Amino acid sequence: MNKSSLVYFLLLAVLTSSCSNTRFLPKGELLYTGAKVKVEGKQTTKKENKALKSQLKAIVRPKPNSVFLGLRPKLYLYNLAGKPKKEKGWRYWLRNKVGEAPVLYSQVDLEYNKSVLQNFSENSGYFNAKTVADSTRKGKKVSAEYLVNPAKQYKIKEVKFPLDSSVIAKEIRNTKRRSLLKKEEGYSLERIKEERVRIDARLKEKGYFYFNPDYLKVQVDSTVADHQVDLIVKIKDEAPKLAETPYRINRIIVYPNYTIGADSIKTTIDSIKKYNDLTIIDAENLFKPRIFDRALYFKKNDLYNRTDHNLSLNRLVNLGTFKFVKNQFRVSDTVGNYLDAYYYLTPLPKKSLRLELLAKTNSANYTGTELNLNWSNRNTFRGAELLTISAFGGVEVQVSGQNNGFNVYRFGTEANLVWPRLVAPFKLNSPSGFVPKTKATLGYEFQNRTKLYSLQTFKGSFGYLWKENERKEHLFNVTEITYASPQNVTPLYQEQILANESLGKVIEKQLIFGPTYSYTYTNTLQKRKKSTFYYKGTIDLAGNVAGLVTGANSKKGDTIKIFDVPFSQFVKIENDFRHYYKLGPDSQLASRIIAGAGFAYGNSGEMPFIKQFFIGGTNSLRAFRARSIGPGSFDGASANTSTFLPDQSGDLKLEFNTEYRAKIYGLVKGALFLDAGNIWLLNENSEKPGAKFSKKFMNEIAVGAGAGLRFDFSFLILRTDLAFPLRKPYLADGDRWVLDKIDFGSGPWRRENLVFNLAIGYPF
Structure with missing residues (x-):
């Protein structure tokens, strides 16, 4: 199909959709297509007119049928489905759940809307505004037009609070400093209502339990000056004595x-x-x-x-x-x-048993299912303690990538005991509504990586969780213990270790213990904010006390073992900062920066593999296979001769992601994204040339871009992303940008570069 044919086809589709939307209208009815509001005031500024127009347009009713690219797809589907014979089935769902009934002009009351716009203008201080309403018909479609001519806005000259000697009058006067009614600002009935609520809230803090905003009135005196008013705050005469009495707590x-x-x-x-x-x-x-x-x-x-x-x-x-x-x-x-x-x-019932079947994805592109059996006791020792014992089992497979066939099977058990207080020799008086908690955990997991090895892991922790408020949260684990032991290492994996010694680190016995602390700040729950933030900082201090006491020094050969396993000694810090900027009611720009570093010393010559950093995958650099990038300019794929792709890890991590998110239609949302980052080693590794961090680290940043769909099913968000690399750090210096090599029409290019990610939830 040539370009001209495509244009004619699209034009025909638009016209057909448009005609079909009016063809099904009831006899004598017209389709309402929306309203235009004009504000033309000679005594008002352009800024005032623009602000008033935006407010007025939002309150006109009814709202017309939703429009997408000049079409009304929901109305089209409503008409396409026809009238179903039963209140169930596919046609009923399509018509009533997906579709949208036509908004008819007979539902529009021009005079009512005119009075609403007039009242709003006057309530905003434009006391002498004039409003005109009209409509325009084109075929079977009608639009409404409203013209508002506001006079000069009345401003607040002075706000007067009660002056009598009563206790409650004094308390009201004491709130004056934080008043919402400001001199020289425009008169606003809505702001006056908010002021009454504010005063009531302050009185509630002073014992006035039975007071409410309706016992306050604000008189308006418009005779004080030209286009100015005095606002006089008073307690109504009919306010009951109970409302004017402060109360204390008895029983x-x-x-x-x-x-x-x-x-x-x-x-x-x-x-x-x-x-x-x-x-x-x-x-x-x-x-x-x-x-x-x-x-x-x-x-x-x-x-x-x-x-x-x-x-x-x-x-x-x-x-x-x-x-x-x-x-x-x-x-x-x-x-x-x-x-x-x-x-x-x-x-609640003291004891409960719950069975869960979960779908899950992880950063390594593995997708799978997990079955959980949880038993809970909500009042274990009569102190509202929560004891949870769970058993789980699952399987994970890599949908796309070089690790196809190397499936992961896992099962285990975990016990958690949470006290609704701090079980500690110190007290924490949190002024928030969140109860400080103490949590103890014991767990075991057996993981079998098909054709490679098995790993059994024992975990234990004891720590405290408390929140200063809904935005700030602290988690301090006094100790966190991990013991990992390999089993059933296959000859295939042993062969790969001979070719690449670093693979042996994955199956080394690990003993990690020490305190961890994380701090989280977020204001993303404040929906009215245009710009919101999330920050999480974590520090992991493993084996530090034990290392100091024993004088362990792996560089001198003084490695200390516990139960015949060297304990790990390191410091690891990670920072995760996210910013969300609302561009509109259904669109936003989301960005994330991750910076982390791990430093091994004393009893450890390098960071344990399970505590190192990884990059790439469904929640990271989506244009690259999971854990396949880095460290630095090292090319793990070309250095690897096996049928599977080993995980690449590093001591340092820097990652940046930004994503434009917007609603497309109904439950379908779209995204355009850009990811960049890499990991590095602190020390030279002869098996991984180019892996060490240097001052040229910015020249080793991987960059990828892509687009995706998000299906919001309310109970979960299913995410699909299609991404491709823009910059490959493992190529020769000067050839790393690959923008000129992008060729979506080439099959070999697509096979080598296009990465499909299937995941649950947003990446950040």
Whole structure:
């Protein structure tokens, strides 16, 4: 098909789709195609007109059918499906779930929209605005036009707060410094409503439990000056006495075994327990009282405040033991101006058994399935401790790559015990609603790499997890122990070790122990922000104390062994920084920088293989096979004579990724991406020429690009990426950029360079 034929075909498709969308309209109906809003004010600036136009356009109703590339595909599918005979089946799904019913002009109320635009303009300070509404018909399609002529906006001259001598008036005056109503800013009814909510929130921190924003009014005096207003904040005369009274906490009563829907709560003398300021009604003695004392912020005689109220509820939920958490405050019948606090807690089932079938992918391009069996006890020692014992088994295969046929089979078990407190000789008073936790882990895994070797790994750790707030999280493992031992090493792998000694490092016995710490900061949950960040920093200190005590020095031959295995001694630091920038409601630019370094010393001559850095694969440099790049300019593929591709590792890592993400249609999203990076060794390795880090490291950066689709099924995101290299660091210096060699029409080029990645979830 030549270019002119293609143009005619596309034009015919557009016209056919357009006609078919109006052909199915009910008799006498017209298709509504949307509204245009014009703001033309001679007394307002261009900036004010532009801002007002954007706000007005967003509130016009109804919204027309969605348009993609000038077409209305959802409406087309709705018409294509026709009227299904049953409320199920393929046609019903296509019409009602994928398709979109036509938006008819009969649904448009011009006068109503006109009044909405008029009211919004006036509520934004354009008191003398004028609005006109009209429509334009073309065939069976109609669009609406609204013309708004705003007068000069009224500005705030002064904000006056209550001046009387009452306690509540004084508290309101004390909030003036953080007022949302600013002098010289435009009048805004919406901002006045937000100010009432702000004042109410401040009063809630001062004991005014029964106050609410509706008890405040803001009077507007527009006579003070030309196009200026005074705003006068007052408490309404009808506000009840309860609302103007600050309250303190009297009794705190906890029902830890409450049943929702119960007619009454049976209380006996034996079921009542006193613990500090708490009264706990626990007839079955399910919980130790101290867990509630830790979770609840309120103490007797405390002034009520909303912060402690919410933090207490968040902590009770965060314990992970209760299905429902309900709270009530009632005016005390024994003490004036006091509240009694009641907490009704419905426990989750204490023990549970769960079977999971998982689909998974990893950075090495392996895709597979895993079966997990988990048993949980949510209140192991009556202190809301969570004990989880799991058994798992799975298989992973490499969908694309040189390691086809070298499948991975794995099975194992793991036990975790989590205490909802710090089991430590020190205290941590976290001001957040997240309960600090202590976690102990023991695990075993057996991994069989077909045709190569088997590896059994024992793991154990003990550490603490706490969050300062929803953005900052700390994880400190006092100790983390890993013992790895190889088995069933095949002759094939032994042969490869003779040709490449570094492969022997993979199956060496490993004993790694020491503290680790990671800090995470993220504000990505703040959906209104246009620019959000994620940062995770990790430090791993293995064998440092043991190395200092024993004086181990591998360079001098003073290697110390434990259980006949040399323990590893190193420092490893890794930083992961991500930035997300919203370009629109359905598009964003996501970027990531990873920088890491590992340094072995003392009892170790080099970093253990399982703690080194790797690059390439589905979540890394997607234009290169997993773990196939580097270190440096070393070409692992050409140096390898076996039928499988060994993993390349390094002591240093630098990686950069950026990805443009946008919604294409429905649950389908697209991405264009660019990846760059490499790994390096700190020391020379005669078997890997060009692997050592040097001042020319930027000349050894690998670069790749590609495009992909993301299918958002709500319960998982299925990701497909097709990528190709732009720069190959293992080529001769001067020939590393391969932009001029890109040839999508060439079969050999595609086979050698195009990399398809199938994964679950976003790469970052």
